[in-house]
Structure formats: C-alpha cells, structure tokens
Amino acid sequence: MDVLISGAGIAGPTLAWWLLHDGHRVTIVEKAPAFRAGGYVIDFWGKGFDLAERMGLMPRLERVGYHVNEVRFIDREGRRMGGFDVSVLDRVTGGRFISLPRGELARALFEAVEDRVEAIFGDEIASLEEDRDGAKVWLASGQERFFDLVVGAEGIHSRTRELVFGPERRFECFLGYNFAAFTIDGYPRRDPDVYLMYGEPGRQAARFTLYGDSSLVLLIWRDPEGGPIPHDLAGQRALIRSRYAGAGWEVADFLAGLDAADDLYLDRVSQIRMDRWHDGPVALLGDAAYAPSFLAGQGSALAMIGGYVLAGELKRAGDDIPLALANYQRRLFHLMRSKQNGAMGMASTFVPKTDFGLRVRATAAKLLGIGWFADLVIGRSIRDQIDLPDYF
Numbered sequence: 048m049d050v051l052i053s054g055a056g057i058a059g060p061t062l063a064w065w066l067l068h069d070g071h072r073v074t075i076v077e078k079a080p081a082f083r084a085g086g087y088v089i090d091f092w093g094k095g096f097d098l099a100e101r102m103g104l105m106p107r108l109e110r111v112g113y114h115v116n117e118v119r120f121i122d123r124e125g126r127r128m129g130g131f132d133v134s135v136l137d138r139v140t141g142g143r144f145i146s147l148p149r150g151e152l153a154r155a156l157f158e159a160v161e162d163r164v165e166a167i168f169g170d171e172i173a174s175l176e177e178d179r180d181g182a183k184v185w186l187a188s189g190q191e192r193f194f195d196l197v198v199g200a201e202g203i204h205s206r207t208r209e210l211v212f213g214p215e216r217r218f219e220c221f222l223g224y225n226f227a228a229f230t231i232d233g234y235p236r237r238d239p240d241v242y243l244m245y246g247e248p249g250r251q252a253a254r255f256t257l258y259g260d261s262s263l264v265l266l267i268w269r270d271p272e273g274g275p276i277p278h279d280l281a282g283q284r285a286l287i288r289s290r291y292a293g294a295g296w297e298v299a300d301f302l303a304g305l306d307a308a309d310d311l312y313l314d315r316v317s318q319i320r321m322d323r324w325h326d327g328p329v330a331l332l333g334d335a336a337y338a339p340s341f342l343a344g345q346g347s348a349l350a351m352i353g354g355y356v357l358a359g360e361l362k363r364a365g366d367d368i369p370l371a372l373a374n375y376q377r378r379l380f381h382l383m384r385s386k387q388n389g390a391m392g393m394a395s396t397f398v399p400k401t402d403f404g405l406r407v408r409a410t411a412a413k414l415l416g417i418g419w420f421a422d423l424v425i426g427r428s429i430r431d432q433i434d435l436p437d438y439f
C-alpha cells in the first residue's frame with residue numbers, strides 16, 4: 048500500500064515504523080519546516096514502554112531519559128512542604144518506567160524511519176477526496192497525489208479531522224485549564240531528578256532540571272471560560288505574564304526566562320472525543336482522534352499503541368482497508384475512552400482552587416510516602432487494561 052501519514056509527532060512515526068516492517072510505502076507530511084522537538088517531560092511506562100522496546104528504542108531512550116526520585120511540593124519561599132518518593136513507580140512497573148522529554152521520544156521515533164520514508168516538511172494536506180479505492184490528496188505546495196490510505200496524526204488540532212469530519216469544536220472537550228511549557232537555558236538553580244511543584248489557588252508552576260544546563264518549566268492555570276489562545280508569540284507571552292503576575296516561589300524568574308525561550312508550547316487542556324475515527328480511506332490516529340489530555344499522563348504511549356494496532360489490523364485485513372479501520376477502532380475504543388474518563392475525573396481537583404485544597408493535596412501526597420498505600424493506589428491507576436495482539 049501507499050500510505051500518507053500527516054504529522055511527524057509520536058503517533059505518525061510509530062505507525063510508519065510498523066507499516067515499513069510490513070513492506071508498505073510510506074510518505075510523511077509534516078507542517079513544520081523541520082522536525083519539531085521540544086516539549087515537556089512525559090512519563091513513559093506500560094504498553095508504550097513495551098512497544099518502544101520491541102522497536103529497539105529503549106537503549107537510546109535510557110540515555111536521554113530520567114529516573115525521577117521525588118515529587119516535591121514547594122511553598123512560596125521555596126521550602127519543602129510535602130511530596131513523595133516516586134520509587135513506587137519503579138516498584139509497581141518492575142523498573143519499566145522512565146521520564147522522557149517528549150521531543151526526545153518523537154526524535155527517536157522519527158529517526159528510526161526517516162531514511163525509509165518519503166518525508167515532506169513544511170507542507171500539509173490542503174484538500175482530499177475519495178477516489179477509486181483510495182484518496183486523491185492535494186498538498187498546500189500544489190502537489191497532487193494518490194494514496195490507498197491517508198492517516199491524520201496531526202495532534203489535537205488536526206487538519207485532516209477538520210477536512211473530513213468537521214470543525215474541532217464538535218469534538219473538543221475543554222477541561223478548564225491552559226498550560227505552557229518552555230525551557231530556560233542556564234537557569235541557576237538545579238535539582239536533578241526532582242520534580243518541583245508550587246501551587247497557588249487556580250495556578251501551578253513546576254520546574255524540572257534537564258541535562259546540559261537547561262531547565263523545563265511547566266505552568267498550568269485554571270481558565271473556566273476557555274478563552275482563545277493567541278497565535279502569536281508576543282500574545283502568548285503576554286497571556287502567561289498576566290496569569291502569573293505576583294506569583295511566589297521562583298515564578299518571577301521563570302517569567303524573566305520566558306522571553307529567551309524559543310520552544311514555548313501553550314495550549315488549552317482538552318480532550319478529543321469522537322464516535323468514529325475513520326471515514327472511507329481516511330483514519331485518524333493519536334491525539335487527533337482520542338487525545339486524553341495531559342491529565343491522563345499517557346498520551347504519547349496511547350498514540351504509540353494506536354500506531355501499532357492500526358498497522359497490525361491493516362496487516363491482518365490484507366487489502367480490506369475498511370475492515371482494518373473498523374477493527375482498529377473496535378479494539379481501542381474502550382481503552383481510549385476509559386483513559387479519557389479517568390483524566391476527566393481528575394480535572395476538577397488537578398489545580399486546587401483554594402489554599403485549603405492545596406493543603407489537602409499536600410497531606411494526601413504524604414500518604415503516598417507509605418509504601419503499601421502508594422503501591423496500591425498507583426499500581427491500580429497506571430495499569431493498561433489491554434492485551435496487544437502479536438501482529439508482527
């Protein structure tokens with residue numbers, strides 16, 4: 048088959064890898080002019096970890112990843128006010144748990160396929176229509192191409208989804224927060240392997256020390272109205288400044304570092320909920336179809352699982368693409384919905400609204416310091432309720 052994958056994030060290159068494994072021809076079109084790295088640190092375990100291992104990526108991911116020791120809650124003056132030791136995660140996963148900059152995972156996946164696919168950067172699908180047993184696609188650059196299958200793996204703001212299924216607002220489920228992630232080079236304070244979190248009612252800030260001399264900053268704040276996110280960098284910086292004016296701990300230093308950060312990522316915290324992930328020769332994959340939001344803590348792994356299962360069902364169905372797409376959705380729908388429901392259940396308390404709520408959270412976190420309790424609670428919440436078929 049000739050397959051067009053739109054989006055070189057996490058889901059797209061994973062699908063490409065397994066399609067190549069099965070002998071298909073793959074074209075990847077990516078809107079950004081060059082490969083997009085950057086981003087926050089994600090936690091990686093479960094079936095995503097298993098797949099990365101099967102794809103031979105773990106030695107590389109171990110080199111660029113982190114083993115976080117502690118999540119530490121900080122007060123206004125920078126003093127420790129609570130937290131927990133995260134060795135529980137190593138324990139309940141049998142050591143199969145790693146924290147990774149999202150960009151490093153994406154880069155490892157893309158580099159595993161880039162020599163074997165046709166990769167087109169700085170372009171995107173302008174329009175497409177069903178044609179014979181596939182799809183005719185017009186790229187924004189003017190190229191007209193035919194593919195047996197087109198897969199939209201463009202993340203939460205998917206263009207293919209809009210072209211084929213309708214506007215984003217029909218599928219977006221906003222969870223009441225905005226977030227921003229960026230790195231600061233040369234930040235003076237360094238706390239390796241500790242995730243530092245500071246909260247005030249309605250807004251939260253976190254810092255994580257990266258290799259080299261970089262530090263990652265993650266800001267999450269409540270926005271019940273879900274106002275629009277500015278598209279321009281100056282507008283985005285101004286929005287962040289206005290939401291974090293007067294905040295304590297090191298937040299003033301973060302805001303000072305914001306101007307020099309060239310990797311600012313700012314968005315609403317939303318899910319994508321669709322009843323159908325495919326239509327004719329077009330399928331959606333990853334966040335484009337079933338973004339769980341970062342509150343699920345597992346979007347990258349779910350995007351990888353999606354890529355593997357889609358490729359596997361295509362292999363099983365032979366030439367019958369509609370059957371493969373139906374089976375892809377059938378096999379994964381329940382898993383994705385349950386992860387989304389879990390994340391949605393956390394949304395109301397994720398950033399406490401009051402000082403009292405912040406204290407309750409710090410106290411609850413202390414319970415996670417008790418080994419058996421942490422094993423029970425965390426062990427249950429991070430299990431992936433799916434057995435992945437051995438397609439290949």
Ligand SMILES: Cc1cc2nc3c(=O)[nH]c(=O)nc-3n(C[C@H](O)[C@H](O)[C@H](O)COP(=O)(O)OP(=O)(O)OC[C@H]3O[C@@H](n4cnc5c(N)ncnc54)[C@H](O)[C@@H]3O)c2cc1C
Pocket residue numbers: 053054055056057058059076077078079083087088089090091149170171172200201202203204205206207226228332333334335338339340341344345346347348349350
């Ligand atoms: C703050 C935060 C923390 C997170 N924490 C975790 C975590 O702990 N664990 C975890 O597993 N996941 C986490 N995630 C989620 C994870 O990053 C995403 O769910 C995952 O990257 C989804 O992969 P994707 O390939 O579907 O989309 P993306 O990674 O968003 O990739 C989409 C790609 O498509 C490209 N693109 C966009 N539009 C077009 C277009 N029109 N044409 C062509 N290309 C296009 C983009 O440039 C991008 O390269 C977190 C997310 C956030 C925001």
